[in-house]
Amino acid sequence: MNAPVDPRFAARVRESFGRQKAMGLIGASLLHVEPGRVEVALPFRDDLTQQKGFIHGGIIGMIADTACGYAAFSLMPADCSLVTVEYKINILAPGRGALVARGEVVKPGRTLTVTRAEVYAQDGTHVATMQQTLMMLAGRPDTIE
Amino acid sequence: MNAPVDPRFAARVRESFGRQKAMGLIGASLLHVEPGRVEVALPFRDDLTQQKGFIHGGIIGMIADTACGYAAFSLMPADCSLVTVEYKINILAPGRGALVARGEVVKPGRTLTVTRAEVYAQDGTHVATMQQTLMMLAGRPDTIE
Amino acid sequence: MNAPVDPRFAARVRESFGRQKAMGLIGASLLHVEPGRVEVALPFRDDLTQQKGFIHGGIIGMIADTACGYAAFSLMPADCSLVTVEYKINILAPGRGALVARGEVVKPGRTLTVTRAEVYAQDGTHVATMQQTLMMLAGRPDTIE
Amino acid sequence: MNAPVDPRFAARVRESFGRQKAMGLIGASLLHVEPGRVEVALPFRDDLTQQKGFIHGGIIGMIADTACGYAAFSLMPADCSLVTVEYKINILAPGRGALVARGEVVKPGRTLTVTRAEVYAQDGTHVATMQQTLMMLAGRPDTIE
16 A cells, blocks of 8 residues: 555545546546545446447546546645556446446656556446556646646 | 448448447547548537546547547448457647547458557647557447347 | 366466477576466576666566466467467566566456566566457467468 | 757667667667667567467567667657656567568657557568657666666
8 A cells, every 4th residue: 555645635636536527527426535546436327328338438448547547646746737648448348337447556656657447337347457657747736727 | 541341331430420429428520431541520628628627538538449440340341340459548748629530440350450540639739649459240230239 | 266268278388388489588487377377487687688787678578478378378278379469568667687477367258368467576676567468269279370 | 750859869779779688689680760760670580489480479569669769769869868668569460570660759758758660571561560658867878777
């Protein structure tokens, strides 16, 4: 388990997530925040689907990307922000029903942090796995630019 | 340039894209369809943004994933469907303003097809680059399961 | 833990690994084989290094790719072979000294299997993490083609 | 086409490549160097193969990783070095015969550079495609640490 640099990490993560209008659009919410681990919940909605009626693979990527990003953000100092450098996701099973994305930090770093997320359906199906790289922007607060 | 197996490829791509409710949710549309190349347009909207006011990286992934998938689908026979196996995306610049994702087939195959997408902003900024793998499901039509 | 289809899985993995002349070239050996988990050991050698004196990132990729591939192969039937579809690796720390790559199956499948590897140095440093996709070639034995 | 910051870029790339003992081990050589584009050649050798007699996928990754890295290095200042952050490679066809990896810079950056490589066989077969991220270490010369 990782020790947070900023004792207000959870409030900072929740406040930043609240500013992600894209999460509001798809109906995603923060389920759990601890140092280096964040869970994002996504209830099933018909308007999140692709042509076969499953949750769109890009939306699965959205919640995994966000869970990973906030897992990294939870370990960072208060006055910084971060950007996603890249992510790679394998879709393991069709996204049926509500999903949860569990992001965690694999390797925290001063400049780059590497994270991973697992996405599960309510019935326990392993829906996706992601590996992600983020870059910390030191001294650039996490606010609208 | 690749030769399409199905002469109705463009209608088939447009009809399938039209069933992607997630594309409707984010306001994305099909801009261009040719054999092995598909473009998806995304007008800027405030409800697509992340915490800093840029288009969410996961939404950039959504349109790139979709452009790649339909580039592959355009080369496939009429009675099949496909699933995304995995994709990897590098975010090269913040997503400001309207975006276009250009997907193209790198290597078509009987089982697996490898594709790539480039995402550009209206001012020409190269916003993202994706490499993706898809699997064809032969004899399983592209309809709600 | 996964159940092997072929009770001779360990002998089959060892025999196939023994035919990988590239593993002999770099001095890698099979350390451990169980169903769905394989470890590959790489002693440090000066001729494995890049320009700064660390083990070449591509060689780290080689042992991780191989550990993942044989983790998948251990769960497959006797009369098949497999090919690497793609892999993605993050280098987390310079490769100093001897390395071990631990591959494991994330999701076995009839056609595609998704795996992961972690590479560690002797002093416990987490050197790399890989996510990989493999395709099974049913009825095509694992022999020289 | 990109303009090099360091007019001695080609000599610097060749000198650094010459220090990569791992390239010597597998018999790879620098074929071509221009600003932002580097080609690495790999003659076929039996000791580079995997269990089916094709060039090992990890060795294909090695030459692609190296071609990408030196494409990035060619655009950097004289007093820096760089490290591979991550790479993702799709193997498109078995590696039979001699190979050439062509690396090029997709997006140069102060901290991070994104590159791509295509690997071809002598008969023109497209063998692999890579997307890679590198980090520049400013003020840390490219020498043995």
